[in-house]
Amino acid sequence: MESYLAYIFVSSFVSLITADSVNVRLVNGDSRCAGRVEVLHDGQWGTVCDDSWDMTDAAVVCREMSCGEALQAPRYSYFGPGSGKIWMDEVRCKGSESTLKDCRSSGWGEHYSFCADHEYDAGVRCSETINYGRFTRLADGPHLCSGRLEVLYGNTWYAVCDAAFDQQDAEVVCRELDCGAPVQVLGAAAFGKGDAQMWSQEIQCRGNHPLIRLCPTLKYIECSQDNNVGLICSGHNDLRLVNGPDICSGRVERQFLNEWGTVCDACWDMRAASVLCRQLNCD
Incomplete structure (x- = not known):
């Protein structure tokens, strides 16, 4: 009888833990392993400051x-601002949790x-999100x-602001596009x-990142399409x-003597x- 009561107690305890568990999701990224961090608490999804x-x-x-290892811990609503509750702030993990x-x-x-308006929602990019598909392009130039x-x-x-872009950033882009080394940043x-929206954060590549999207970002900057970078x-x-x-x-078009034809x-x-497709690095 005692063992049966103990079983009921343990089962109830496990059920309580499960019911109180917090689910985590990553929102507004390019895969389930990248995006704005949101947690489920009290039946409602909310963000993390x-x-x-x-x-x-x-x-x-x-x-x-x-989702593998952490590649980035973006801040300042890198993946866009959330809405509703801000469930967590001053998160200080030890790493073993x-x-x-x-x-x-x-x-x-x-x-x-200062966290009340979702301007500072936390994000995550994990290693399982690395995808060497086409996430970067050079538009409206004479060639790819x-x-x-x-x-x-x-x-x-x-589009990227010219004030937020330097030679090290250019090295990452040219390498990512299989285009050799940077010749000129304009x-x-x-x-x-163009008609792309403007990216409002400063990119800080160190030259060794595989993708421009994986480079750290720093602060917000004011920029218009008049100042996008080429x-x-x-x-x-x-x-x-x-x-x-x-x-x-x-x-399909091919260039010959500076003229394009079909x-x-x-x-x-x-x-x-x-x-x-292989020649154009398009899988």
């Missing part, structure tokens, strides 16, 4: 979500006044390796204004795809298309 937010905290989230709820914080719903720099976050393309919308890399391709939904699909589809097949 980035005060004291660092890589140790991000590592706990990545591990909890089975299995869930974010086990980390020390100010308490549920307790936060400083020169043009206005645009970066894809979520489903939106963003400001003042040298390749046109880039010319040393390598370029004499082939391009035009009039498609992105730079990896469209009508390719006849006689004998065109999947083998030729595969060679072209």
